[in-house]
Amino acid sequence: MKYPKVQLSDHIYWVGTNDRKTHLFENYWPLPTGIAYNSYLIIDDKVTLIDTVSTTTMDTYLEKLKEILESRTIDYLIINHMEPDHSGAVNTIVNEYPNITIIGNNRTFPMLDGFYGIKKNLMEVDENTVLCTGQHEFHFYLTPMVHWPETMMTYESSEKILFSADAFGSYGTLNGGIFDDEVNFLFYEDEMRRYYSNIVGKYGLQVQKALDKLSALDLRMIASTHGPIWRTQIDRVLEYYKNWSTYKTEQGVVIVFGSMYGNTEKMADIIARAIAEEGIRNIKIYDVSKTHSSYIISDIWKYQGVMLGSSAYNGGIFTPMRDLLMELEHIMPKNHYLSIFGSMSWGGGGVSTLKKFAENIKWEMIGEPLEVKHGPNDKDIIALMELGRMMARRLKQNDLSIKENKHLEKI
Ligand SMILES: Cc1cc2nc3c(=O)[nH]c(=O)nc-3n(C[C@H](O)[C@H](O)[C@H](O)COP(=O)(O)O)c2cc1C
Ligand SMILES: [Fe+2]
Ligand SMILES: [Fe+2]
Structure with missing residues (x-):
């Protein structure tokens, strides 16, 4: 045998x-x-x-x-x-x-x-x-x-x-x-x-x-x-x-950044801190250059909040983030809250591409798109913290999350 x-x-x-x-x-x-x-x-x-x-x-x-x-x-x-x-x-x-x-x-x-x-x-x-x-x-x-x-x-x-x-x-x-x-x-x-x-x-x-x-x-x-x-x-x-x-999600946020030199990454960290201060415990931050999209998309399936940030890159968006956006537009998950942010130094291209994505995917937008020049200054930091708080509060309001809906009828 x-x-x-x-x-x-x-x-x-x-x-x-x-x-x-x-x-x-x-x-x-x-x-x-x-x-x-x-x-x-x-x-x-x-x-x-x-x-x-x-x-x-x-x-x-x-x-x-x-x-x-x-x-x-x-x-x-x-x-x-x-x-x-x-x-x-x-x-x-x-x-x-x-x-x-x-x-x-x-x-x-x-x-x-x-x-x-x-x-x-x-x-x-x-x-x-x-x-x-x-x-x-x-x-x-x-x-x-x-x-x-x-x-x-x-x-x-x-x-x-x-x-x-x-x-x-x-x-x-x-x-x-x-x-x-x-x-x-x-x-x-x-x-x-x-x-x-x-x-x-x-x-x-x-x-x-x-x-x-x-x-x-x-x-x-x-x-x-x-x-x-x-x-x-x-x-x-x-x-x-x-x-x-049926796209039911849990309370939590997936923050994905595309960043060459760390400015957009810093924005992600600032936002995440504000979300944690509001009491949200499921916060994932992913570097889109390092994490295969399958892991990011899997977490987007799990958590309701999605925050996408990217630097500008040759008149457009940073390439690994562009690839993720294309995959998401192809799969078209539903029922998410979305915030967008990013960094640029001359004509931009990152946040403007994220705005087009937001129009196509039709998720509920939380806050205004936040684009900083070079790195975030004191005023930007306050705005980023506020964006994080807005996302956290929206998540806490939501009564559709699985946690409150434990007794879904058996199929
Ligand atoms: C290869 C390359 C291309 C860039 N293209 C643009 C661009 O088209 N428009 C723009 O505003 N900034 C452009 N930048 C500048 C960055 O987007 C900007 O410095 C940003 O703050 C970098 O953010 P990060 O540190 O998160 O990568 C480019 C930078 C690099 C390295
Ligand atoms: Fe198969
Ligand atoms: Fe199979």
């Missing part, structure tokens, strides 16, 4: 893999603690595999599968999601098990042909299809854009397990603990929000539709394609998804 067997139930096995070598997920998002690709094997009269893994962990995956299968073959492969972090091993699986039937919906198969040239042994399912493999019954829920157009979820009704594709997934490998009660929840909560906000965050409406569809299901476990399997914290992760997809 090479790997300890991990079972969700008597007949359902976790056959996922850990990827600690890939630095950037989708060649963009940092993976300081790696990522897990979860796949599941259901042994019954017929053997069913749900999703596969990335090509980066193929060898481990095949070893794990073969160990559990012994001499048996795989009859069905259910593809919930075609992104290559889950479909990477499909060609290899088809070569190893040539009689396998691939299950997907009408949007899955054009991708399967386009990416891998697979056209045979396909079984198209929709929401009325029930697949029986012996004691197990599989039902399919189409959940487009959570995370791609073809994405679906599979519900196994005898064991009440939802195989949820990317939904409820997080970054981070599974380091021994596979189930939520075996891990430090807080680590995965942060990495789940970083995953959600950057990967799925743009599609809040589609996530809400998916949650509506699932609301009638009796769930004993949620088995995502990334991160822990949820079996004791199901209501909690459902509530997170409900909050995140």
Whole structure:
């Protein structure tokens, strides 16, 4: 035996893999603690595999599968999601098990042909299809854009397990603990929000539709394609998804500065001090040159206040801040308060670009844009402190924050 067997139930096995070598997920998002690709094997009269893994962990995956299968073959492969972090091993699986039937919906198969040239042994399912493999019954829920157009979820009704594709997934490998009660929840909560906000965050409406569809299901476990399997914290992760997809935030401020020589950074520190004096405890300051946008956007998803500051740069805004603004305008999170500030020495360009961003993103503006020449003088410092106080007071007024709304109805 090479790997300890991990079972969700008597007949359902976790056959996922850990990827600690890939630095950037989708060649963009940092993976300081790696990522897990979860796949599941259901042994019954017929053997069913749900999703596969990335090509980066193929060898481990095949070893794990073969160990559990012994001499048996795989009859069905259910593809919930075609992104290559889950479909990477499909060609290899088809070569190893040539009689396998691939299950997907009408949007899955054009991708399967386009990416891998697979056209045979396909079984198209929709929401009325029930697949029986012996004691197990599989039902399919189409959940487009959570995370791609073809994405679906599979519900196994005898064991009440939802195989949820990317939904409820997080970054981070599974380091021994596979189930939520075996891990430090807080680590995965942060990495789940970083995953959600950057990967799925743009599609809040589609996530809400998916949650509506699932609301009638009796769930004993949620088995995502990334991160822990949820079996004791199901209501909690459902509530997170409900909050995140409806842009509910907590009381707190994310201050992001773009600064070459420290003048704009100083403005950020002054503002933050005033906010703290007003009693706000969640204050994050990020240097946009040093922090990957995924961490900043994840915190913007969590906290209601956003304060963006930048120096002027060659007639425009400092480049790393411009990149962050572009990402935010693309994802378009909602329900935030915004203040803007910055520093210049001749024609400006930083704060004026931030003003255009403010018009596009349509968040509630707090205070007037504050632009200083060179470094902040005594008068500027008073104005910056006042800007911080205004943001803090607005946050304290707000009765929509999650803290006061603990008893959100269960979905
Ligand atoms: C490469 C470079 C380009 C700059 N371009 C402009 C500009 O177009 N307009 C302007 O008003 N100031 C410009 N500045 C000046 C800075 O924006 C200004 O000194 C500001 O106070 C710097 O703030 P910081 O210390 O937060 O980087 C530029 C500075 C540098 C180093
Ligand atoms: Fe995906
Ligand atoms: Fe994924």
